[in-house]
Amino acid sequence: MRQSPLARFLRGASVVLCLASSRPLSAQQPSQPVQQPQQPGSPSPPPLPQAKKPAVGPAAPQSTHYPILLLVQGNDQSWSLRIGQKGPERLDRVGYPPIPLEPADVVREGTTDSWTYHAKDAQTGAAVSVRIAREPCSGPSASTKFAFTGAVEHAQIGSVQGCARVATELFPRINNQPTDDDDVAKDMPPPPTVTHFKPPVAAAYITEPDKMIVKRGSVARAIPGKAVHSLCLSHDGKKLLFVRDEEPAPLRTINEYDFETRHTKELIRANANAPFWSLDDSRIAFLENVEGKWQVWSMPADAPEKAAPFYPGEEVSLEGWADAHTIIASDLQTLSWIGEDGIVKQTLSSADLYGKDQFGVTSGNTVRIHPLNPDLLLVSAELLPAAASSASKELASREAAGKNSAKAEAVTVLPGPAFFLYEIRSKRRVLLSPPSMLSNGAEWSGDGFQVFFTGRDANSHTATIYRVFWDGTSKTKVHDGYDYVIGQ
Numbered sequence: 001m002r003q004s005p006l007a008r009f010l011r012g013a014s015v016v017l018c019l020a021s022s023r024p025l026s027a028q029q030p031s032q033p034v035q036q037p038q039q040p041g042s043p044s045p046p047p048l049p050q051a052k053k054p055a056v057g058p059a060a061p062q063s064t065h066y067p068i069l070l071l072v073q074g075n076d077q078s079w080s081l082r083i084g085q086k087g088p089e090r091l092d093r094v095g096y097p098p099i100p101l102e103p104a105d106v107v108r109e110g111t112t113d114s115w116t117y118h119a120k121d122a123q124t125g126a127a128v129s130v131r132i133a134r135e136p137c138s139g140p141s142a143s144t145k146f147a148f149t150g151a152v153e154h155a156q157i158g159s160v161q162g163c164a165r166v167a168t169e170l171f172p173r174i175n176n177q178p179t180d181d182d183d184v185a186k187d188m189p190p191p192p193t194v195t196h197f198k199p200p201v202a203a204a205y206i207t208e209p210d211k212m213i214v215k216r217g218s219v220a221r222a223i224p225g226k227a228v229h230s231l232c233l234s235h236d237g238k239k240l241l242f243v244r245d246e247e248p249a250p251l252r253t254i255n256e257y258d259f260e261t262r263h264t265k266e267l268i269r270a271n272a273n274a275p276f277w278s279l280d281d282s283r284i285a286f287l288e289n290v291e292g293k294w295q296v297w298s299m300p301a302d303a304p305e306k307a308a309p310f311y312p313g314e315e316v317s318l319e320g321w322a323d324a325h326t327i328i329a330s331d332l333q334t335l336s337w338i339g340e341d342g343i344v345k346q347t348l349s350s351a352d353l354y355g356k357d358q359f360g361v362t363s364g365n366t367v368r369i370h371p372l373n374p375d376l377l378l379v380s381a382e383l384l385p386a387a388a389s390s391a392s393k394e395l396a397s398r399e400a401a402g403k404n405s406a407k408a409e410a411v412t413v414l415p416g417p418a419f420f421l422y423e424i425r426s427k428r429r430v431l432l433s434p435p436s437m438l439s440n441g442a443e444w445s446g447d448g449f450q451v452f453f454t455g456r457d458a459n460s461h462t463a464t465i466y467r468v469f470w471d472g473t474s475k476t477k478v479h480d481g482y483d484y485v486i487g488q
Contacts, residue, residue, distance in 0.1 A: 079152070233485045285318060
């Protein structure tokens with residue numbers, strides 16, 4: 001059969017394409033020189049050039065600070081610790097103020113996924129270490145799983161175990177890039193650390209010159225009469241106890257003012273002092289001097305004629321009720337928890353409470369137990385000069401570390417009236433009163449988050465009532481006056 005020229009052309013092209021497609025893929029790669037077998041007696045061919053190896057760069061940096069932005073929580077949920085970009089930042093415990101931490105170094109344990117962070121308690125200088133390991137960890141409930149295990153050791157508080165998780169939500173303002181607002185932010189006051197506090201519903205205080213004020217809600221009333229002291233407001237805020245000095249000295253009277261009836265009545269006429277309501281306001285404890293010796297007495301609130309000795313031992317200061325059946329008193333050597341059966345249940349030496357060369361021990365000191373945590377005490381006492389100088393240097397060092405040298409030079413802690421927190425079990429003591437201010441008469445609020453006190457500037461004789469949170473932040477003026485006491 002004759003084929004047209006076009007058909008013959010297409011048939012030839014198809015043969016070429018089939019031959020091309022039948023070649024192996026290696027034939028399509030660039031050809032490599034092939035070394036021919038060497039003939040006997042012929043000279044050796046020159047060696048083939050070797051491919052150059054790429055230059056070896058520096059090893060990738062291995063971070064020892066990992067993981068970051070963690071929340072470590074105790075197995076019993078009684079504590080937690082935050083780890084930020086620089087290391088441990090804050091330790092929180094149920095019933096105690098937060099502890100700020102100053103991060104130090106972090107050590108990785110070989111090539112394992114375990115790290116030990118070092119820090120110190122910014123308030124006491126105690127050493128703190130936090131060990132984090134990438135190991136599965138179960139929370140308080142078996143269904144809660146965490147990626148890391150954690151262990152915290154505080155030189156004063158002790159060791160605790162827990163789990164850890166990544167918690168970037170706790171660090172919303174982390175930003176490695178400086179902004180124009182950074183300098184402004186440094187001068188702004190820090191945000192409040194306590195947000196769910198409750199202002200007192202009822203309180204009493206003294207204004208100059210010696211006018212006693214009782215305030216319940218928005219209603220404030222002045223109580224007429226001569227100068228008074230040793231105020232104590234009932235927990236329901238309806239009745240106020242106070243002491244008046246009478247003639248001849250040392251005669252005193254313990255009196256009760258009723259807010260609703262506006263009536264004042266005398267309860268005790270003797271050489272008596274320091275009345276305190278019981279926790280349910282049904283009883284009153286007070287000191288009475290019998291034959292030159294101060295003793296703890298008590299009486300039913302509605303039957304002062306039934307007043308009787310509570311404890312036969314000598315005590316020179318009364319600090320209130322620890323519970324419905326226990327009174328706290330001091331003989332200047334020992335702080336004692338005394339049961340109504342006359343048995344001393346617990347003691348704390350003045351040496352442990354006030355520290356060596358830190359605070360003076362006098363009958364004018366006051367000790368107030370936290371309303372919710374019996375291990376935490378609020379103490380007003382005289383800060384000694386050596387301790388004030390040491391505290392000033394420590395504050396200046398912290399400010400300098402924060403690169404605020406101008407503020408660091410102005411930090412001065414005055415010797416004299418001050419107040420501090422003391423933890424009985426750990427013996428941890430933290431100065432809480434504001435620097436550059438003489439402060440006394442510290443009292444807890446009912447919720448335990450606030451401390452009210454009387455403060456005086458170094459160059460002023462005017463007494464002012466202030467409030468700070470229990471971590472020493474957010475100092476706020478409350479009233480002009482002194483001797484502030486709280487009911488509800």
